[in-house]
Amino acid sequence: MHGENLAYVIYTSGSTGQPKGAGNRHSALTNRLCWMQEAYGLNTRDSVLQKTPFSFDVSVWEFFWPLMTGSRLVVAAPGDHRDPQKLVALINAQRITTLHFVPSMLQAFLQDSAVASCHSLQRIVCSGEALPVDAQQQVFAKLPQADLYNLYGPTEAAIDVTHWTCRDEGRDTVPIGQPIANLRTYVLDAELAPVPVGVAGELYLGGAGLARSYHRRPALTAECFVPCPFHNGARLYRTGDRVRQRANGIIEYLGRLDHQIKLRGLRIELGEIEARLLEHPVVREATVLAVDGKHLVGYLVLQEAGDDWRERLSAYLASHVPDYMVPAQWVLLEQMPLSPNGKLDRKALPKPQASGRDYVAPQTGLEQQLAAVWAQVLEVERVGLHDNFFELGGHSLLVLLLKDRIHKACGATLAVNQLMLHPTIAGQARCIEGDVGGSLIVRLNSQTQGTPLYLFHPSFGSVHCYKAIAMAMREQRPVLGVICRTLVEEGVEVPTWAQMVEDYTQQLLLTQPHGAFRLGGWSLGGNLAMEVAYRLEQAGRTVELLGWIDAPPPARFTAFWQEGARVDERVICAAERRVELLAVMFPAYAEQIQDVWQMAAGDQDEQWQRVSEWAERTLGDSFRVLKDELQSGGETERSWALKQVLDERLQDADYRAIKAPVNCWWAALSEGGIHQALIETGMREVIGQSGIQRSVVIDTTHHRIVDNAEFISSFVSAME
Structure with missing residues (x-):
């Protein structure tokens, strides 16, 4: 032989x-x-x-x-x-x-x-x-x-x-x-x-x-x-x-290379998602599938499943991968199905069940048009009248695509922040029909039970940064965002600090005539939360807790502001603003975006062209949707301009003698984290020595703390 x-x-x-x-x-x-x-x-x-x-x-x-x-x-x-x-x-x-x-x-x-x-x-x-x-x-x-x-x-x-x-x-x-x-x-x-x-x-x-x-x-x-x-x-x-x-x-x-899929124009490694899940201590086995090529489903065998396992794992994953790689649905299994050879039998994995929320069909012609647009953008079969855009898998990039598709289908032009303020078919239909008031409150999850948590916008004026927190708490309590009025109403000047505080206080009192509040905010949003908490308490209302997330101290703390946390006074060209905004929209690619910008030769327009070409290759359809918005100025340009003004308005903020216990979270690699002791000492001088209930330092940067798994786990625990 x-x-x-x-x-x-x-x-x-x-x-x-x-x-x-x-x-x-x-x-x-x-x-x-x-x-x-x-x-x-x-x-x-x-x-x-x-x-x-x-x-x-x-x-x-x-x-x-x-x-x-x-x-x-x-x-x-x-x-x-x-x-x-x-x-x-x-x-x-x-x-x-x-x-x-x-x-x-x-x-x-x-x-x-x-x-x-x-x-x-x-x-x-x-x-x-x-x-x-x-x-x-x-x-x-x-x-x-x-x-x-x-x-x-x-x-x-x-x-x-x-x-x-x-x-x-x-x-x-x-x-x-x-x-x-x-x-x-x-x-x-x-x-x-x-x-x-x-x-x-x-x-x-x-x-x-x-x-x-x-x-x-x-x-x-x-x-x-x-x-x-x-x-x-x-x-x-x-x-x-x-x-x-x-x-x-x-x-x-x-x-496997053939486990690389393309979803909503973005390349996704299913194995990368599975690997990140398997790093979590409660996960024993994990596999992720793209169901019908439309959305991701995570299948899990857990060491032990607490009541909030979905929220904890979604939040954990959101801090390690872009939000489009977080499964829209989860299926908990006693054990994975195996083939006769003992390998995982992916074909035997059960189909995920539909959401348990009551389905209400869109009724009017406009509502049905909007539902069809949503179904196309989100790649889902059915959309209910009161379904939440973000809970169906929507994110900040898809909001831009939704805006474009609504305009083409209905002839209506809705601002991005209108879409975020009204993340349901019913709400967006009312927007188009002009039947909405001047509310600045954005519902970030669909929970209706429990003391509501209101999160105030940072200096960009929007609240999409809080999506991971809202999803992590959707079984615990309502999470609502407070958005800047300048983004909602065309032609409105940026209010003074005192005007903002007064406006937001009235918004909360109108939205919630009875019951207690919980407030919080990241960066400038933390300063707003403290001042609104003071106003609410002065009005005789109860604030159960305040979450201060890596927020700066008042301007009188010169040791902080003189060492690098000053308002940025550089004159930044339009192309560089686009690059910085692109990095904000795609945080997982932020370093690569900055590297491409720095290495590109030529003038600013040529540099932007190199970044744009790279982004089209790497980010696909998600960037193409955003590209016109960035180049035309539009709402992204307004957000940038708003940031510059709000950073100046922050100089008028101060600590207030509130009764609510304060919980602080600091990013170890930020100016706030470095000056933690200074900021907390000044805060205690105003609110009392026992006013700070907890202080947690997270090993991350200022811009990544709000979607960091360790932070979200700690934050959710503090809110229980």
Whole structure:
């Protein structure tokens, strides 16, 4: 028999729906088995459990490795590989030392109450899926005597091609390691050029372990098995897996390239969302799907689910990824559905249920027109009369798209801030019909029970920055924003500080004639919250709590203002204003946006053109919607001008002797965080020594604190 003869053909699913059969050679299989024995050293005292269905290539080593080394082979009954209780009993009865798990099945196995009794286990081999850090840590805790190995390999190679001995590195991923004997790995870009250390690329495989071909699929073979640019006459297999390589050669698996989707014009790595979720301590398993290509759904298995798990995880995720990567819906599962091979069966994941809120159909022709526009913009099937735009997955960028689509469909021009003030079909219909008052109150979630929390605008005048807080609290209490009147009413001059405080106080009293208030604000919004709280208390109303979020002190605290927190007096050109506003709208790309601007050659218009070209490539349709608004000036220009004036108005703010307890949050990397003691000392001189109920420092910057997971968790807890 020749080494090039076929040893087996195993079929795997194809992206077109037609299975493809990978034919592996005897020489490749021999190389793989000899490496495994050299690496892990079975002997006659070992017992190997064969439990993998033979349609899965792991079964090949389970059968032949013990037979070639004189170890004992124990074959599990059909179906027992999916029953943790039976596996525990079999391991103990047969004194199993070595076995394999797909990570999904390992996690299920580790949940059995008797798993720690499996003292005979010495080697646990994992492959077939990414191994979560949580599963690794559970093995370390529950089976400390067993070594855990993370192996990687596609069906197009002889079982496994890389290996890693697991250890606690304090990282958020478990590597797939380095090549086994006589295999080669390459991390390449689309031009088959090596990428730098730490940069993501596609994993290519070469060497003795590659499959011969796809059975009777010559075109597919030529597409996936390509000539190696580094060794004449050799081949590489392109895996379709995204990886990155450390400086020491260790490879980290990042996800499938074909799990990269495009949603609302933006490229999204589902694996990135899953990885961030798995870093949260309550998440045991996570997978994310794009349902019907319209919105994201997160499927979770949790260590323990409190009442507010949706809010906590949404807020946590919102602080690590852009808001368009936060799932619109969540499904909590007892366990993930598994295929016969023990892998995650994505097709068996249940469809998410519709929101439990009562559906009220749009009635009038205008309401139905608006609902159709919403459905198109949000890519949802049905929109109710009272559904909240932001709870259906809307965000600040989609508001701009909504504005444009409403104008085209209805002929009506609504300002962005009108859309935010009235985030329902009913409210926007009233706006178009002119049947709205001069309210400045924006409803940020749909909760109606509990003491309302009012959050005051920072210096840009808008309140979309509070979306993550509102979503995190939508099961706890109503969250409402107070927006600047200048953004709502055309031609209105920016009021003085005293006029703003008086206006907002009256707005709250009219909106809520009875009951207590909770107030808060970030940056300038914190100063507004304190002054409005004082006015409300003077009017005989109760303010239960005030949230001061990295807000500056009054102007008389010269030590603060003289050391870098002064009003920015630079004259900034229109193009630079566009760049700064773009960074505000896309905080996840803020550093890249600034880098592109700084590195662009030419005058300011040419620099903006370079930024614009980069943004169109990187941000897609979301930027194209925003581009005209930025270049025409419009409302974004008004927001910038408003910021300059409001920063000046802030000089008239002061502390007030309020009865409400103050809770402070500081960004460690901001001027406020640096001068925390100075600001709080001055505040206590006015409100009393016991006036500050808590003071929390968050390791972040001023501009990122409002969507930081640690902050939101602390803030929500303080509001309970």
